Amino acid sequence: MALVVQKYGGTSVGSIEKIKAVAKRAIEYQQEGNQVVVVLSAMAGQTDSLIRLAGEMAPSPDPRELDVLISTGEQVSVALFAMAAKAMGYDACSLLGFQAAIHTDDAYGRARVHDIETERIMMELEKGRIVAVAGFQGLDEHGDITTLGRGGSDTTAVALAAALKADICEIFTDVDGVYTTDPNICPKARKLDVISYDEMLEMASLGAKVLMIRSVEFAKKFGVAIHVRSTFSRERGTMVVAETKDMEKVLVSGVAYNKNEARITIRKLPDRPGIASQIFDPVFKAGIIVDMIIQNTSEDGLTDLTFTVSKSDFHKTMELVSGIAGSIGAEKVMGDEDIAKVSIIGVGMRSHAGVANKMFAALARENINIMMISTSEIKISCIIEEKYTELAVRVLHDAFGLESEARQE
Amino acid sequence: MALVVQKYGGTSVGSIEKIKAVAKRAIEYQQEGNQVVVVLSAMAGQTDSLIRLAGEMAPSPDPRELDVLISTGEQVSVALFAMAAKAMGYDACSLLGFQAAIHTDDAYGRARVHDIETERIMMELEKGRIVAVAGFQGLDEHGDITTLGRGGSDTTAVALAAALKADICEIFTDVDGVYTTDPNICPKARKLDVISYDEMLEMASLGAKVLMIRSVEFAKKFGVAIHVRSTFSRERGTMVVAETKDMEKVLVSGVAYNKNEARITIRKLPDRPGIASQIFDPVFKAGIIVDMIIQNTSEDGLTDLTFTVSKSDFHKTMELVSGIAGSIGAEKVMGDEDIAKVSIIGVGMRSHAGVANKMFAALARENINIMMISTSEIKISCIIEEKYTELAVRVLHDAFGLESEARQE
Numbered sequence: 001m002a003l004v005v006q007k008y009g010g011t012s013v014g015s016i017e018k019i020k021a022v023a024k025r026a027i028e029y030q031q032e033g034n035q036v037v038v039v040l041s042a043m044a045g046q047t048d049s050l051i052r053l054a055g056e057m058a059p060s061p062d063p064r065e066l067d068v069l070i071s072t073g074e075q076v077s078v079a080l081f082a083m084a085a086k087a088m089g090y091d092a093c094s095l096l097g098f099q100a101a102i103h104t105d106d107a108y109g110r111a112r113v114h115d116i117e118t119e120r121i122m123m124e125l126e127k128g129r130i131v132a133v134a135g136f137q138g139l140d141e142h143g144d145i146t147t148l149g150r151g152g153s154d155t156t157a158v159a160l161a162a163a164l165k166a167d168i169c170e171i172f173t174d175v176d177g178v179y180t181t182d183p184n185i186c187p188k189a190r191k192l193d194v195i196s197y198d199e200m201l202e203m204a205s206l207g208a209k210v211l212m213i214r215s216v217e218f219a220k221k222f223g224v225a226i227h228v229r230s231t232f233s234r235e236r237g238t239m240v241v242a243e244t245k246d247m248e249k250v251l252v253s254g255v256a257y258n259k260n261e262a263r264i265t266i267r268k269l270p271d272r273p274g275i276a277s278q279i280f281d282p283v284f285k286a287g288i289i290v291d292m293i294i295q296n297t298s299e300d301g302l303t304d305l306t307f308t309v310s311k312s313d314f315h316k317t318m319e320l321v322s323g324i325a326g327s328i329g330a331e332k333v334m335g336d337e338d339i340a341k342v343s344i345i346g347v348g349m350r351s352h353a354g355v356a357n358k359m360f361a362a363l364a365r366e367n368i369n370i371m372m373i374s375t376s377e378i379k380i381s382c383i384i385e386e387k388y389t390e391l392a393v394r395v396l397h398d399a400f401g402l403e404s405e406a407r408q409e
Numbered sequence: 410m411a412l413v414v415q416k417y418g419g420t421s422v423g424s425i426e427k428i429k430a431v432a433k434r435a436i437e438y439q440q441e442g443n444q445v446v447v448v449l450s451a452m453a454g455q456t457d458s459l460i461r462l463a464g465e466m467a468p469s470p471d472p473r474e475l476d477v478l479i480s481t482g483e484q485v486s487v488a489l490f491a492m493a494a495k496a497m498g499y500d501a502c503s504l505l506g507f508q509a510a511i512h513t514d515d516a517y518g519r520a521r522v523h524d525i526e527t528e529r530i531m532m533e534l535e536k537g538r539i540v541a542v543a544g545f546q547g548l549d550e551h552g553d554i555t556t557l558g559r560g561g562s563d564t565t566a567v568a569l570a571a572a573l574k575a576d577i578c579e580i581f582t583d584v585d586g587v588y589t590t591d592p593n594i595c596p597k598a599r600k601l602d603v604i605s606y607d608e609m610l611e612m613a614s615l616g617a618k619v620l621m622i623r624s625v626e627f628a629k630k631f632g633v634a635i636h637v638r639s640t641f642s643r644e645r646g647t648m649v650v651a652e653t654k655d656m657e658k659v660l661v662s663g664v665a666y667n668k669n670e671a672r673i674t675i676r677k678l679p680d681r682p683g684i685a686s687q688i689f690d691p692v693f694k695a696g697i698i699v700d701m702i703i704q705n706t707s708e709d710g711l712t713d714l715t716f717t718v719s720k721s722d723f724h725k726t727m728e729l730v731s732g733i734a735g736s737i738g739a740e741k742v743m744g745d746e747d748i749a750k751v752s753i754i755g756v757g758m759r760s761h762a763g764v765a766n767k768m769f770a771a772l773a774r775e776n777i778n779i780m781m782i783s784t785s786e787i788k789i790s791c792i793i794e795e796k797y798t799e800l801a802v803r804v805l806h807d808a809f810g811l812e813s814e815a816r817q818e
Contacts, residue, residue, distance in 0.1 A: 016465045050485075056425045057489050058496035065495070068503050069488035072481035076459075079478035080466050086474070087467035094477050098507055099552055120552075143508055143529075 002167040003125070004029055007039040007135065007157035011174045012231035013077050014044035022172075022231065023084035023092075026130050030090070035125045037164065039135045039157040040081055042073025063108035067137075067147045071097065074134035074153070081132045092130040095120065097137035097145060102156065104138035104146045111138055111146035113155060113218070116163035133160060151212030158215045162222035169219070169226050171211060176230035177238035178203065178210055180402040181255040185390040188403040192253065193236075196243040199253050202345040202379045216240065243347055251355055252346040252400040255393050259340045259386055261291060262314035263371070264321060265306040268331035271298035278328060279305065282320050288313045291341075292374045292383065302331075306372060308383065311337060339371065340389040343381040344396055356380050362399035368392055411576040412534075413438055416448040416544065416566035420583045421640035422486050423453035431581075431640065432493035432501075435539050439499070444534045446573065448544045448566040449490055451482025472517035476546075476556045480506065483543035483562070490541045501539040504529065506546035506554065511565065513547035513555045520547055520555035522564060522627075525572035542569060560621030567624045571631035578628070578635050580620060585639035586646035587612065587619055589811040590664040594799040597812040601662065602645075605652040608662050611754045611788045625649065652756055660764055661755040661809040664802050668749045668795060670700060671723035672780070673730060674715040677740035680707035687737060688714065691729050697722045700750075701783045701792065711740075715781060717792065720746060748780065749798040752790040753805055765789050771808035777801055 006026060013019050022038070030036045041047075050070045054061040061069075078094035085092035101117035124131045135153025138146045148155050154171060161169035176191060178200065183189040195203070197220035204213045210228055219226050219240065229237025247253075269275060276295070283290060293307040309317045318335050325333045349355040356373075359380055363370060368391065372383035384392055397403065415435060422428050431447070439445045450456075459479045463470040470478075487503035494501035510526035533540045544562025547555045557564050563580060570578035585600060587609065592598040604612070606629035613622045619637055628635050628649065638646025656662075678684060685704070692699060702716040718726045727744050734742045758764040765782075768789055772779060777800065781792035793801055806812065 016462070019466070053425070053485075053489070054492060057428070057492045061492045062495040065488045065491040065503055068505070069485060069492075072484050075481050075484075076462075076478060079474045080462070082474040083463060083466045083470045083478075086471040094474055096477070096554075145505075 001033050001035060003035045003037070003164055004168055004170060005037045005039065005157050005161040005164065005166045006170045006172060007153055008041065008172045008231060009153065009174070010041040010044040010046070012172050013040055013042075013081070016080070019043075019077070019080050020084050023081055023088060025231075027085060027088060027090050030130055037121060037125070037131045037133060037160060037166070038081065039133050039153055039160060040074060040077040041135050041153040042070075042077055046073040046076070064144060067108045067145050071134070071137040071145050071147055074136050078132040078134045082130075085130055085132075090130065091128055092132060093124050094132045094134070095124070096134045098139045098143070100133045100160075102133075102138040102159070104140055104148070106140035106142065106144065106146060108146055110149040111140065112214075113138060113148070113159045116159060118163050121160075121164065149212075149214075151215070154212040154215035155218055158218045158222075158224050158226065161224045162218065166224070169224050171226055171228045172231040173210065173228065174231065175210060176233060176235055177228055178240070178254075180253065181393055181397050182257070186255075186394045186397050188394075188397055190403055190405070192238045194239045194241060194247070195253055196247055196347050197240060198243065198378055199345050199347055200240045202343070202376070203254055203256050211240070248348045248351060250346055251348040251352055252344045252402065253348075254345050255396045255400075255402065256343045256345060257340055257389050257393050258343075259389060260311050261308045261339060261341055261383070262311045262335065262337040263306060263308050263339050263383060264314075264317060265304060265334045265336075266321065266325050266330050266332075267304055267334065268302040269305055269325070270329055271301050271303040275328065276305065279321060279324055282324065283309075283317055286316065286320060288317055292372055292381070294372050294374075308339070308341070308372070338386045339383050340386040340392075341381050341383050342389065342392045342396065343379055344400065345379045347378050349380070350377050358399060359396060362395050363392060366391055366395050368395075410442055410444060412444045412446070412573055413577055413579060414446045414448065414566050414570040414573065414575045415579045415581060416562055417450065417581045417640060418562065418583070419450040419453040419455070421581050422449055422490070425489070428452075428486070428489050429493045432490055432497060434640075436494060436497060436499050439539055446530060446534070446540045446542060446569060446575070447490065448542050448562055448569060449483060449486040450544050450562040451479075451486055455482040455485070473553060476517045476554050480543070480546040480554050480556055483545050487541040487543045491539075494539055494541075499539065500537055501541060502533050503541045503543070504533070505543045507548045507552070509542045509569075511542075511547040511568070513549055513557070515549035515551065515553065515555060517555055519558040520549065521623075522547060522557070522568045525568060527572050530569075530573065558621075558623075560624070563621040563624035564627055567627045567631075567633050567635065570633045571627065575633070578633050580635055580637045581640040582619065582637065583640065584619060585642060585644055586637055587649070587663075589662065590802055590806050591666070595664075595803045595806050597803075597806060599812055599814070601647045603648045603650060603656070604662060605656055605756055606649060607652065607787055608754050608756055609649045611752070611785070612663055612665050620649070657757045657760060659755055660757040660761055661753045661811065662757075663754050664751065664805045664809075664811065665754060666749055666751045666798050666802050668798060669720050670717045670748060670750055670792070671720045671744065671746045672715060672717050672748050672792060673723075673726060674713060674743045674745075675730065675734050675739050675741075676713055676743065677711040678714055678734070679738055680710055680712040684737065685714070688730060688733055691733065692718075692726055695725065695729060697726055701781055701790070703781050703783075717748070717750070717781070747795045748792050749795045749801075750790050750792055751798065751801045751805065752788055753809065754788045756787050758789070759786050767808060768805060771804050772801060775800055775804050777804075
């Protein structure tokens with residue numbers, strides 16, 4: 001008998017009929033001899049409308065109370081799920097964050113799971129019940145409701161799978177797995193059978209929105225095997241697992257892109273110690289996340305500094321930086337919102353030279369100019385003009401032969 | 410410094426603007442030097458739409474899960490209230506049933522409050538916060554969510570007032586107090602300054618929907634003074650308190666009516682021991698509440714039995730009773746849905762004869778036929794034809810001089 005944790009996202013529980021379908025699926029798993037814990041998100045659109053309601057009440061609603069408000073979305077889902085299963089003649093029971101004893105810190109809106117007491121869940125499972133746990137929510141040490149941030153139900157599922165020592169954590173979503181790249185812009189995109197935690201982390205942070213980053217970190221930390229698959233089909237999806245020797249044979253596993261960045265360049269900055277910290281200190285203090293940073297070698301004691309932030313932070317950052325740049329005697333500050341980041345990801349590139357060159361050459365053949373480059377052990381990212389994004393993705397997908405499962409050397 | 414519990418019903422918190430107004434009102438009370446606990450219902454219409462949603466999921470939804478679902482309504486209200494108060498610059502905090510430690514039995518959908526641990530609420534009050542407690546909900550001994558039934562927020566407020574030893578429990582509603590009768594059908598209806606618990610109980614059970622019956626029982630048991638008043642004005646409403654000597658000077662305090670009853674008569678029933686229990690046993694077992702029962706003196710060993718049930722139970726009761734009546738040899742069963750009950754209520758009638766006669770005479774003057782009569786210590790009820798309801802109410806209101814505060818002898 002296996003213990004399975006299944007997470008169904010907002011589109012999978014978006015209507016009464018869909019919740020019934022999800023209940024049927026969970027029941028089938030149980031009938032096959034498994035113990036089943038389902039983690040549900042709020043019905044599609046619910047969280048957004050609750051946030052809108054809060055926005056009507058106050059321009060920046062109190063974070064503790066916002067969590068009390070938006071956690072009702074998942075509460076509705078699990079109650080309806082358990083009703084559905086019981087109406088079909090099977091025993092089921094909903095549990096909220098405080099009942100499932102999902103303990104978090106008190107960072108409302110983006111709380112982190114500390115630990116889960118599994119007694120209540122195990123007791124319900126042993127009664128033969130399907131246990132429906134409200135995703136996204138937990139309880140801090142004061143007994144107050146917290147939420148885990150966007151996509152937090154993924155984290156709930158993985159954390160539960162770890163705490164319950166589940167055999168598998170299945171993430172049901174509206175796509176049927178993790179692809180080599182976005183099939184909407186590259187028809188040759190191929191579903192991956194397997195991907196390592198680290199590759200998945202890079203894919204996720206680069207804009208492939210299949211799994212919440214934190215849930216993958218959690219899975220990696222506790223060795224939880226994740227199966228990403230479609231709610232609407234029976235086909236096998238993509239396994240997200242620890243890295244194996246075999247994986248290194250593949251140089252590049254996927255191509256990701258992100259159109260949500262903007263670039264800021266400070267020209268002719270006096271190149272002296274402490275200047276970078278002077279620039280970035282107010283930016284970090286404003287809670288703005290800087291992605292890539294590049295500083296050119298200095299000439300005549302002057303240098304250029306370029307960095308990227310998300311588009312939503314662009315105007316605020318330009319304001320902050322323009323002020324400082326003036327005061328420290330830089331020539332000017334330039335901003336550019338029409339950029340995109342394309343990246344290739346693969347654990348295999350660690351042990352192979354020449355991957356970067358192959359990427360640059362492929363882009364060059366299409367006359368796509370590279371504005372910035374950044375690399376990690378298993379990733380190479382280039383900033384390019386936004387209008388070339390789709391072309392670049394297709395070109396790189398071709399260059400590394402991602403449409404076939406054959407090795408790409 | 411007084412401790413005030415204020416309950417605001419669904420229409421009082423029916424929109425963002427109304428919740429803001431309620432928050433302002435609670436803040437004013439606090440600024441006057443009071444500690445303030447507010448108990449909120451779900452925004453008007455919310456509970457009904459959640460029940461509809463459950464109905465779409467299952468014809469008779471699981472009661473435990475239904476409580477999990479519908480308790481979200483009050484959760485939304487208290488979160489929005491606390492956001493509103495905080496956005497106005499005052500400290501506030503929402504507490505749900507499990508946080509306010511409102512312990513109940515596990516009769517889902519109609520749970521009874523056992524006890525309330527007040528530590529958390531007192532702690533928040535001592536921090537200078539306005540505490541917004543979700544009405545209608547509690548927690549059973551298994552740690553599961555329960556609800557207290559329709560109008561349960563009144564009970565939450567009274568129970569909290571009792572547990573916190575509050576100085577007053579204010580019930581804010583969309584009417585400005587308790588009236589001598591329904592002002593919609595009797596323009597001379599007068600707002601009462603004060604009414605006893607027992608009179609209020611009779612008024613409530615007879616269809617005056619100002620307060621939930623159970624909350625009045627609770628208030629009586631623990632001696633909680635209730636002030637029923639309007640959310641939308643500053644005027645004094647009606648105090649519901651323990652009976653005083655003064656109250657007995659008034660023979661009749663109010664006239665109530667109830668159009669929601671139906672009458673069933675069994676003709677020429679063999680009059681032998683055990684026959685009534687044979688008739689009513691299946692009715693009670695089906696959970697049907699019988700209100701009035703009348704059995705005439707027997708003639709030739711045959712008698713007539715008449716009783717009333719609520720209109721919603723009428724058809725089911727007719728079916729049940731017709732079966733039994735046939736099997737025990739009664740002549741026939743007759744039903745009548747076009748009836749109403751009008752009642753006069755007053756603690757003063759205990760010590761005065763002639764009140765009943767005055768009532769019968771007043772109805773007779775208008776040629777209103779009395780079909781059934783039932784009396785208690787402080788109430789006389791008559792079943793009449795439904796079409797005379799409004800006329801009867803006005804006639805009785807006049808006959809007992811209820812439009813003036815003068816004594817009515």
